[in-house]
Amino acid sequence: MTTVNRAWGHLSLRGKVIIPLLFLVLIVGPIVTILFANVVGPWLADLLGANPQIVRFVVAIGGVLLFSIPAAFIIIYMELKVIAFMNLRIGPDRVGPKGAFHSLVAGLKVLTKEDFTPTGADHIVFTWAPVLVFLTAVMTFLVIPFGPGLVGQDLNIGLLYLFAVGGMSVVGLLLAGWASFNKYSLLGGLRAAAQVVSYEIPLTLSVVGLILLAGTLSLNRIAEAQAGWFTDWYVFRQPLGALIFFIAATAEANRTPFDMAEADSEIVAGFATEYSGMRFGFLFFAEYVNVFIISALLVTLFFGAWNAPVDINSILALVGLSPIAVTLDPASLGVGPLFLMLVVPVVLTVIFAVPFYLARSTRPAWQALVLGFLLFILVAVGLLFLLAYIGWPWMAGLVWFMGKSFLFVYVFVWMRGTFPRVRIDQLMGFAWKWLLPAALLNLFVTAAAIIIVKS
Amino acid sequence: MSFIPGIGLVRGMSLTLRRFFQPKATIRWPEEKADVAPKFRGRLQLLYDEYGTLKCETCFQCAQACPIECIDMGGIDTKGRFHVHWGPPETYGERREESALRRSGRPVADPMYEHYESVDLVALDGILEAHDFDPKDMLAILEETQAAYGYLPVAALKHISRITGAWYATIYGTATYYRHLRLEPPAADTAAPAGEAQRGIEAGYRSALDAALGHVSGCPS
């Protein structure tokens, strides 16, 4: 042992890194490879081949986790920038163009900060509460249909699952508030619990009318049911339901004007007061993921999901043209396009560079070429995108879905920039005295209408 | 609040949306600098002339005017005789102590000036009373003091400063500006309290100058 120790001591730092790596690569690598190729691989392949659902599930979870982080970053940046603009400020403008990487850097900052646990706090609960909050937020992504076929799991009880998982986040908030050993946190957690539990009821009831109309709980089916013109969207059949859902969802996500749980001018930061570092980051992320989820839900349920507001095919039919149909199958194209891909960029770059070169005589040729190349990329990406939009229905659906969702995210941010906060008793009174009766009324009217129409 | 519920909220949101598209008020410091008013007085600095020497004339006015005593000044006067200083009493112990002790009703000796001879201040009190303790009549007060004592004892100047409230530096400035006022007894070359060396050199210069010009020494006109 001493020999090994002494030899290890003689190694330089680089050697200390390389030798274990070599050991890993040379010894462990082949063993793992052989094991995988002979034992695990075939077994796994058989298993997955027999159950494609599992593949789909794993891919969906991976996709959802990967999607939630950039979505949160984009919303954070959007919130900073939009509220700043509404306040006649510029907002973040130092990191990246127009401060675009600001939230990314803020995320890094959160990662590097000290993770602090206050004295007297319940360590385990304090640590796991943010994880619970974040997890529930991310889990709701699973059933949201981003486009035709672009859905993690097409559950037939998707809506039920959504409300169930969404309601679980309050447990995390309550735990966070309780475990922090801070009265502001406790008040914030209790406020969150009271608020979310109260608003759960009108939130759920407001959708029941829609479920009666659609006849299904699957979000995918609800989305499909709204195809066609924008008049087919459920918001026009359920305006009251949409309004109630909008308000209740705002409260559910703890957004202004219902951000009682983290009312910074009253209870400092509510349940997040004692959190720092990445645990605070989780709470923070969950909040913004929630914003995206309620926007996505609003779009899915009431604003036509992935459907475009205008049915282009019907317009074309009216004019007398046949519907455009492009089938995109890259595999069937053969070798020819590969040569094209070699030639076309060069030629087009040169062609696009000519006007830049001619426009100003002092401009050196390489600058004109760079500009031409950039222009070419722009045009190419645009054309490809157009092709994809026409050719792949999921691409068109995704575009519309994301566009509409971020429009609603903008609305939530806009509201945050404008409104003061309501008081806790007004908040509860509003839920029980106004929203709940209105949701019930909506339900009864819808049910009655369905019976009358059917009979 | 209007009668239609929600109309106020909608108006508020329309206002913020309008602001969203308006030009922004941010000044992107440090790329852009805000305009400073011409009268802005934000920073103290000593100015230098083109030869790199200080422009400060040591008039003490800035130190006198500074309410929080962040400016202090000290030095020996041009003839090397007296310490003239202004500034926080931690540094010099000139005035603040008196003020505090005066309030507590106790007379106080000033350790800085203990080695100066003490003079009988009864005559000086009479002079001050005749002038109604008015610092505007400082020249007359000093002249009469000189008439009474034959010169201006430091203790008398300190007393004048304390009674009239005029800054000692101001009185000292007045006393040294007028050439007919003197701070030493007329024939007291041996009793110079401080700056002996400088005085000796200076006296040498002056006698040489007088000899060259044919003047009679020690008689300012």
Next chain:
Amino acid sequence: MTASGTPHQHPSLDDPRIMLDDQIGQFEAVPPYPPRTEREAEFYSLRDGEMFVNMGPQHPSTHGVLRVVLKLNGEQVVDLDPVLGYLHRGVEKLCENSDYHHIISQIDPLEYVSSLFMEWAPVMAFEKLLDVEVPRRAEYIRVLTGELLRVSSHVLYQGWMALDLGGLAPILYSFIERDEIVEMLAAVTGQRMLFNYFRIGGVNGDLNHEFMSRLGDWMSRAAKQHEANIGLLNENEIFVRRMRDIGRLDGATALRMGTSGPNLRASGVPFDVRRAHPYSVYPELEFDIPTRGGNGGGDSLDRYLLRLDEVSQSIRIIDQCLHNMPDGPIMARLPRLLRPRPGRAWAAVEAPRGLFGTYVISDGTDQPFRMKIHDPSFVNLQLVGLLMKNNLLADTMAVMASLDPVMGGIDK
């Protein structure tokens, strides 16, 4: 201060008088010494279901370093105990050891939002002591700059009010508005915040071209801008519901509580020093004393709206000042060194937060023998104990912000 006169000993934490087992969570709010008064003993004893919450001194919405110990029952405020002194600088003692001229800059940072008024009252008191006649132009300039600052202070109040209720936008709009006025005043005084502009017997500098052009620019749209500011919040249902019927204060109680300024006028008592005891050139100017509240007393919304009313009156006064501004000197002839006759003087001005007074005793030297500063925020802040009881935690913000305290003035 122990009552027996012995120097205070810090008791150890296991002293049974100090820490009871069930109070371990309240450790941060309960003072670690025996109660000194009946009231303190009563306040720091808990009934079942109550808890202390230590709001401040670093709380987002206590307007500085105020600390309020709240006794909560759930969300309901049962009782509260404001703890002051975190910003205490001993300005009165400093003034007693400063020259009469120096005092102006010593007390300038007292209430940093409206510091010209902090200069105005002592300067008036010194002028009384010295029997100085202030030139009319100087008086007009004082009124003009003072009313400008009143507008800026009230506009800032509007933003703070919204910020404490959770609205993010108005505070920025307020600061943009205030910045215009502050830049204007910087053109004439040379500073943006602590102006140090009034002098005994006049003002420091005459109005200059930059100030006049900025002022003209501002005046041309001040009224319109003010209308827009009014529309910003007081039609907002959430805002109005938060403010209505919160912290109702009737006129008689307000007078007994020593309240002054807009808080008093919002309770229906038309007491304004500018009219009640006219000073400077206010008798020559036309303006109204707006009151609100009626017979039921004024609530937080009344206090908010009254300040908006005052802004339009201030704009009226500024307009008249500009039209009536006489020519002439801006300083009385005074010696550099001031030694007033022994005597006493009291002067009070109507600051944006109420009656700001100064009581000066001169003993014939160049420093005042005693200088008392009466700050309106200090007295007005007493009302929180009265108004916040049995309200919700969230209403403490609506009440406290509506009283418009500035801790710099309160803690002196």
Next chain:
Amino acid sequence: MDRSLRARLEARFAGRLTGPVRQRHDETEIRIRPADVIEVLRTLHDDPELEFVVLADLCGVDTGTHMQVVYHLWSAKTPDWLRIVADGMPREDPRCPSLTGLWPGAEWMERETYDMFGIIFEGNRDLRRIYMPPDYTSFPLRKDFYLADDAARSPGGGVRHMEQTQAPAQATPRVVRRTVKA
């Protein structure tokens, strides 16, 4: 100067004034004994001819030999400010009746005066320090309280503690806090 106010005051408080009514500029000043404070101010407040409803200020003064409490009042019936000086309290144990019964808002002003001068207002329910920390032992605005720079170079050896212990007699009885179970 309001001559009629002077006449009214002299008529009303003939026996209670310890000095002549002084008037200068827009101020009228009367001097009374501390024991008469409540009675005199109550009369000033309630009397329909006087009606001094606004308590503009309450402050303490240390004259070096004794303590004073000074009140400034305002009334719509006169153009003058009224100043009432409760004079002649000993510096060792200054005591003055509290005005909180008449103006509850005087509570904090009295607390401040207690904090700065050590004047004990009998009847004030909450007379504790308001600015200085609770374990502070001296009264900063007294004339024998030196500022740091004064204290550092006083003649008696150069060092003097800023905090001088003043020990006025017990203001209120000591109470031990208990948790009350309802």
